Structure formats: C-alpha cells, structure tokens
Amino acid sequence: MTITKDSMIDQMYRDLGLTGPVIAFGRQIEKELEERFRKIDTTAEYNQLKVINAMQKNRVAAQHFNTSTGYGYNDDGRDTLEQVYADAFHAEAALVRSQIICGTQALYIALAANLLPGDELLSPVGKPYDTLEEVIGIRPSLGSLAEYGVTYAQADLLPDGSFDYDAIRAAIKPNTKMATIQRSKGYASRPTLSVERIGELIRFLKEIKPDIICMVDNCYGEFVEEIEPTDVGADMIVGSLIKNPGGGLAPCGGYIAGREDLVERCARRLSSPGLGKEVGANLGVNRDLYQGFFMAPTVTAGALKGAIFAANIYERLGYRVIPNGSESRHDIIQAVEMQTPEGLCAFCEGIQAAAPVDSYVTPIPWDMPGYDSQVIMAAGAFIQGSSIELSADGPLKPPYTVFFQGGLTWQHAKLGILMSLQKLVNKGIVVL
Numbered sequence: 001m002t003i004t005k006d007s008m009i010d011q012m013y014r015d016l017g018l019t020g021p022v023i024a025f026g027r028q029i030e031k032e033l034e035e036r037f038r039k040i041d042t043t044a045e046y047n048q049l050k051v052i053n054a055m056q057k058n059r060v061a062a063q064h065f066n067t068s069t070g071y072g073y074n075d076d077g078r079d080t081l082e083q084v085y086a087d088a089f090h091a092e093a094a095l096v097r098s099q100i101i102c103g104t105q106a107l108y109i110a111l112a113a114n115l116l117p118g119d120e121l122l123s124p125v126g127k128p129y130d131t132l133e134e135v136i137g138i139r140p141s142l143g144s145l146a147e148y149g150v151t152y153a154q155a156d157l158l159p160d161g162s163f164d165y166d167a168i169r170a171a172i173k174p175n176t177k178m179a180t181i182q183r184s185k186g187y188a189s190r191p192t193l194s195v196e197r198i199g200e201l202i203r204f205l206k207e208i209k210p211d212i213i214c215m216v217d218n219c220y221g222e223f224v225e226e227i228e229p230t231d232v233g234a235d236m237i238v239g240s241l242i243k244n245p246g247g248g249l250a251p252c253g254g255y256i257a258g259r260e261d262l263v264e265r266c267a268r269r270l271s272s273p274g275l276g277k278e279v280g281a282n283l284g285v286n287r288d289l290y291q292g293f294f295m296a297p298t299v300t301a302g303a304l305k306g307a308i309f310a311a312n313i314y315e316r317l318g319y320r321v322i323p324n325g326s327e328s329r330h331d332i333i334q335a336v337e338m339q340t341p342e343g344l345c346a347f348c349e350g351i352q353a354a355a356p357v358d359s360y361v362t363p364i365p366w367d368m369p370g371y372d373s374q375v376i377m378a379a380g381a382f383i384q385g386s387s388i389e390l391s392a393d394g395p396l397k398p399p400y401t402v403f404f405q406g407g408l409t410w411q412h413a414k415l416g417i418l419m420s421l422q423k424l425v426n427k428g429i430v431v432l
C-alpha cells in the first residue's frame with residue numbers, strides 16, 4: 001500500500017484531535033490562498049536579503065556573540081547589532097537593547113527623551129495604544145509626560161478610517177514638537193495604516209511644520225511590507241523584540257531606529273546623560289538578538305499567513321473578521337467577532353491546545369487589572385508574553401472579539417486555527 005503525504009499529514013492531524021471535516025475545510029481554504037501566500041513569500045525573500053545585506057555590510061562575526069558584563073564598555077557585538085538594525089531599516093542610527101523591557105518602555109523612552117516641558121505631542125491617528133495612555137497622561141498617572149509639563153493633542157481618524165486633515169492642521173501649534181503615529185490598529189477597530197499612507201501623513205505634517213519629529217509606533221508591522229516607515233520620512237520607528245523583529249528568539253528587549261540626534265537622546269534617557277550608548281552589558285543575549293533578526297522576515301511571513309488563513313476560515317463560516325479575508329495586510333493581528341462568550345472561549349481553547357508549551361491547560365476568563373470586563377488569554381509560548389508566538393485573547397463583552405496573532409511557523413499557526421475550529425465544532429457552535 002502506498003501512503004500519500006496528504007494522508008500521512010491527515011493522520012497526524014487526527015492524532016492531534018482534528019476530525020475529517022475540519023481537516024478538509026482547512027485544506028480547501030488553503031488551496032484558495034496559494035497566490036496570496038506566494039506574494040507573502042516574495043516579501044519575505046526581499047526582507048531576508050535586506051537583513052543579510054545589513055549583516056554582511058557590518059561584517060557580523062562570531063565574536064559579536066560574546067558576552068559582556070558590568071558596564072558593558074566596548075561591547076562591539078551590541079554596537080554592531082545596532083548598526084545592522086539601522087542599515088536594515090535605512091536609518092542613521094538605532095538603539096537595540098535587552099534592557100528595554102517592552103514596547104511600551106521603548107515608546108516611553110523615545111517620547112520622554114525628545115519632549116521637553118512646554119512641548120506638545122500630537123497623535124494625528126486617534127487614541128494611541130492603551131499602555132501609552134498613562135505614559136502620555138491621557139489617564140493621569142505618576143511619572144507621566146503630563147506631569148513633566150508635556151501637553152497632548154489628538155486628531156481622530158474619520159469614520160471611514162481616513163486622515164482628518166482639517167483637524168490635524170488645526171491641532172498643530174507652534175509648540176507641537178512631535179507626532180506619534182501608530183501603524184498597527186492594536187486592539188482598536190480602525191484599519192492598520194500601510195507604510196505608504198504613513199508616508200502621506202508625514203509629508204502633510206512636515207509641509208505644515210517642517211521641524212515636527214514624526215515617530216512611528218512600529219509594533220507588529222516590521223517586515224510585513226518591503227518598506228518601513230523610515231523609508232517614507234519617519235524620524236524614529238519604535239518596537240518590541242518579543243514581536244516581529246525578535247524573530248521569536250530574542251528573550252526580551254526593544255528598539256528605536258531613526259535620526260542619529262534623536263536616537264542619541266534616547267540612549268541618554270535609557271542609561272544616563274554622559275553615558276548614552278557606551279554602556280549596557282549584553283549578558284549573553286547577543287546571539288539570540290542577531291539570530292532572531294535574521295529569522296524575523298520568515299517568521300513574520302508565517303504569522304501573516306496564519307492571520308489570512310484565519311480570516312478566510314471564519315469569514316467563510318459567516319463571522320465578521322477584521323481585516324477581511326481579501327484586504328491587504330499591514331500588521332499581523334487578526335480579529336474575529338465570535339458573537340458569544342462560548343465561541344470566544346472555544347477559540348482560545350483551540351489555540352492553547354495547539355501550543356508546543358502548556359498545551360494541556362485550559363484557558364479561563366479572569367478579572368485582569370485595568371479592564372472593565374473579564375479577559376481570556378491563550379498562549380503556550382517559549383518566551384513569556386511573546387506575541388510573535390501563536391496567541392489569542394479577548395474581552396468577554398459583545399461582540400466577543402478574539403484578537404489572534406503570531407505563530408513562529410505557518411504550520412503551527414495553521415494547526416492552531418484548525419484546532420480553534422475543532423473546538424467550535426465539538427461544542428456545536430459551528431456545523432461544517
């Protein structure tokens with residue numbers, strides 16, 4: 001008897017708990033996505049070459065993976081990695097540090113380092129990511145920029161998601177020092193901004209006020225397109241290493257890339273005036289940061305395929321999905337409105353059950369601090385909280401939207417999505 005590869009794979013899926021109809025449905029949807037997946041592979045190929053080129057240009061060598069301790073003076077590996085990031089992102093300079101705890105801190109550093117008392121910060125794309133509310137002082141908070149005399153203005157997007165140019169023009173004042181532009185929708189319902197649209201916005205801002213500093217929150221956007229916001233005029237881009245650019249290997253950290261004078265101020269804010277970029281021991285993480293950046297283009301491609309696969313699976317079943325199954329992608333986040341608490345929980349249970357780590361636990365909703373409803377989260381990750389790894393979460397309130405992202409490999413993302421569907425089928429919520 002000859003065994004086809006497909007039937008071997010089907011058998012493996014069955015061993016993992018999937019049933020025939022779910023496997024067949026997944027295979028049908030995947031077949032329809034061949035052309036789109038090819039385009040994603042082409043983007044990954046381009047970005048892979050971009051990263052390799054930056055590594056070769058900077059003569060990355062084995063000694064750059066050495067550990068530094070103490071003050072971390074003369075850490076050539078750390079300094080070279082920063083130049084690799086700067087070159088890959090077509091920026092003058094970069095700060096890439098494991099000492100930056102997360103994306104929020106990277107953004108805080110970029111803002112706090114470059115805004116002085118009396119300056120105003122403008123968000124021309126509506127309310128920024130939740131964790132920035134306390135950073136800026138939109139919600140009063142100890143240590144916020146507002147406490148230091150930095151004011152904040154906001155122009156919301158129009159209902160159709162386009163820029164409100166009149167409101168933006170009206171919001172720019174002589175003391176508007178910086179604009180913060182969030183690329184990803186994060187957990188809001190607005191569309192994610194393409195790099196091209198970010199470029200249009202930056203051109204408009206600089207026409208009105210040529211010296212305005214344009215900072216882009218690049219979280220979840222790196223390597224999704226062939227260009228980054230620094231290619232279209234952004235003065236700084238900021239992100240987390242436990243998202244796309246860490247490639248799943250970086251154990252923690254954040255980056256800021258952009259104009260040399262601005263990045264220098266960030267370094268001084270992170271360490272201390274007078275010390276700047278010269279200090280900061282790598283404690284042995286350099287190789288993971290290099291290798292993660294090397295992996296990032298293909299890892300991001302896998303996550304992107306997963307997001308598109310999920311959108312098409314659930315759209316076909318009649319669910320509202322954001323972005324929809326066919327629109328272009330500018331970040332790796334996928335939202336699915338599950339309509340019921342049971343649907344939301346079943347989806348998350350499937351993601352958990354497909355994980356390489358902690359697959360045997362069942363996620364349950366809990367009263368997470370800072371949220372006005374219970375929240376359910378599923379993740380079985382190698383790095384705590386890493387959202388380039390397959391994860392899903394959502395608040396238990398209508399329309400019971402699950403936010404889904406990541407997957408270090410397309411094959412794992414696919415298993416997770418099929419497993420989420422299986423849980424819905426098992427509970428009678430979906431009939432195939």
Ligand SMILES: *Cc1c(COP(=O)(O)O)cnc(C)c1O
Pocket residue numbers: 102103104105129131182184185186217219220240
């Ligand atoms: C993840 C994210 C951040 C930063 O979040 P951390 O959890 O602190 O890394 C900021 N903005 C956006 C749009 C994000 O997706």
